[in-house]
Amino acid sequence: MKQTILVPVSAGASQEYLIDEAIAEAAWRRSSLLMLRVIDLPMEFPAEAYLMTSSHVGDALEESARAELQALRRRVPHDFEASVRVEYGVPWRVICDVAKSEDVALVMVGAHEHRLFDGLLGTTASRVVDHLDRSVLVVRDGAPSA
Numbered sequence: 001m002k003q004t005i006l007v008p009v010s011a012g013a014s015q016e017y018l019i020d021e022a023i024a025e026a027a028w029r030r031s032s033l034l035m036l037r038v039i040d041l042p043m044e045f046p047a048e049a050y051l052m053t054s055s056h057v058g059d060a061l062e063e064s065a066r067a068e069l070q071a072l073r074r075r076v077p078h079d080f081e082a083s084v085r086v087e088y089g090v091p092w093r094v095i096c097d098v099a100k101s102e103d104v105a106l107v108m109v110g111a112h113e114h115r116l117f118d119g120l121l122g123t124t125a126s127r128v129v130d131h132l133d134r135s136v137l138v139v140r141d142g143a144p145s146a
Helices: 016-029 047-051 054-073 091-101 124-131
Strands: 004-008 032-039 082-088 106-110 136-139
Touching (some): 004 091, 016 032, 016 136, 032 091, 054 082, 091 106, 091 124, 106 124, 124 136
Parallel strands (some): 004 032, 004 106, 032 082, 106 136
C-alpha cells in the first residue's frame, strides 16, 4: 500500500517552498501527497463575507480555500498522486484528526515567523508535534529574508 504525506497549507501564506519540499520527499519515499487547508472561521472571516447571507459564507470560504490548494496542486508533477482536502475547525486538531483517519506516514508543516505569544500559547506546528502519534517534519522557507 502506498504511503501518504499530509501537507497542511495555511491561508494566504506563500507556501510554495513547503509544496516543493513535500514533492521532493514524496519522490524519495514514493508516496502520495494530501494537501489540506483548515478553515478556522474566526481567523479567516473576509470583509466581503459581511455582505453575504450566512448560508453563503461557508461556501465562499471553502471555494477560496479549494482555489488556493488547486493553484498549489499545479506545482505537483503529473506523475505524482496528489489530492486536496478542505476541512473546518481548529487547525492543529483537524491536522491531527486527518493524519490519523488517513493513516498518513508523515506530516509536513511550514514554519512561520514567531509572534509575541507563540512561546506561551504554541503555534499550530508545535501543537501538531506535541499531539500527533506519528512523525512531523517542520519545513522552513530557505529563501533569504529581505
